[in-house]
Amino acid sequence: SKDDVVLRISNLESFYGPIMAIRGASLIIRRGQIVTVLGANGAGKTTLLKTISGVMDPEKGEILYHDKDIAGSEPDRIVRQGIVHVPEGREVFPLLTVEENLRMGAFTRSDGGIGDDIEMVFGYFPILRERRRQSAGTLSGGQQQMLAIGRGLMARPEVMLLDEPSLGLSPLLVKEIFAIIRRLNVERGVTMLLVEQNAKVALDVAHYGYVMELGRLVMDGPAADLAQSKDVQEFYLGVR
Ligand code: ATP
Numbered sequence: 578s579k580d581d582v583v584l585r586i587s588n589l590e591s592f593y594g595p596i597m598a599i600r601g602a603s604l605i606i607r608r609g610q611i612v613t614v615l616g617a618n619g620a621g622k623t624t625l626l627k628t629i630s631g632v633m634d635p636e637k638g639e640i641l642y643h644d645k646d647i648a649g650s651e652p653d654r655i656v657r658q659g660i661v662h663v664p665e666g667r668e669v670f671p672l673l674t675v676e677e678n679l680r681m682g683a684f685t686r687s688d689g690g691i692g693d694d695i696e697m698v699f700g701y702f703p704i705l706r707e708r709r710r711q712s713a714g715t716l717s718g719g720q721q722q723m724l725a726i727g728r729g730l731m732a733r734p735e736v737m738l739l740d741e742p743s744l745g746l747s748p749l750l751v752k753e754i755f756a757i758i759r760r761l762n763v764e765r766g767v768t769m770l771l772v773e774q775n776a777k778v779a780l781d782v783a784h785y786g787y788v789m790e791l792g793r794l795v796m797d798g799p800a801a802d803l804a805q806s807k808d809v810q811e812f813y814l815g816v817r
Contacts, residue, residue: 581607583736583768584629584660589638589648591621591628598624599635600792606736611762611769613779613800615813616789622772623665625789626738629770630662631655642736657685659735665744667721669728671714675705678713678724682731691731698727701757719750726754730761736768737761743775751775755782776813780804788813 584606591599598621606612616622627633629640631652640648647655652662661682669678679698683691699706702723708716713724722742729737742758743751755778761767762782773779780786780800788796788809796808803809810816 583608585641587639590636591624591633592636598792602794604787608768609766610784611782613771613783613786614789615776620789621792622789623740626740656732661729661732661734662738663725663729665740669713669721669724672712674710674712676709678728679731682728685732694731698730702727718745739771743778751778
């Protein structure tokens, strides 16, 4: 039903100066779903997430979050409302410890549950507990990705925007991280928008998917259907 729609994005356009990076994107994210946006390097996936999280202002279009238009709102307001952006490239604070990074993720909160939530994050990522007093810059790529997700969880989000969690990781680590993404969705009910170049793992975990090419969403459907599509197989799954 309509009430299941958490995010409804319509006719979004975003620019870098004269460069039109998002060219009229419309998409819907339902409560409890993992929705993936697939696309090659430079398709506009990161720009889409930055526009939703308020890091960039759209030139046009609507971003309805529970029927409230958040397009152009400040990033910290959007976090407070329940949408958190987990950036690509392991953008953790390298000189802060693991635990300090997690506390930074709770910057919008003043309740007494922060210590419990740090324990919750350590429950999902036990290696972070072992490294809690180590500076984040000394972690491996996979551990930094775990920390980025953990830091996002500390805001108690309803929606997580995940930018290429598989980037630069070994197949084994990708499997491990995606298993945790699935658990966070099932066990904590976190709705997710996942952008990925790795179509195989993304379609495996997602309920629904979109394909982005040159700033446009050119195709969408249930993830299982997309995985069976000839075009997706040829261009994104490397099947001949
Ligand atoms: P990636 O896999 O690199 O994250 P992407 O699909 O997320 O790719 P975006 O980073 O959103 O793509 O880039 C979309 C378009 O905008 C590309 O043509 C890119 O060159 C351009 N672009 C991205 N960042 C900037 C910037 N800061 N200034 C100018 N152009 C940019």
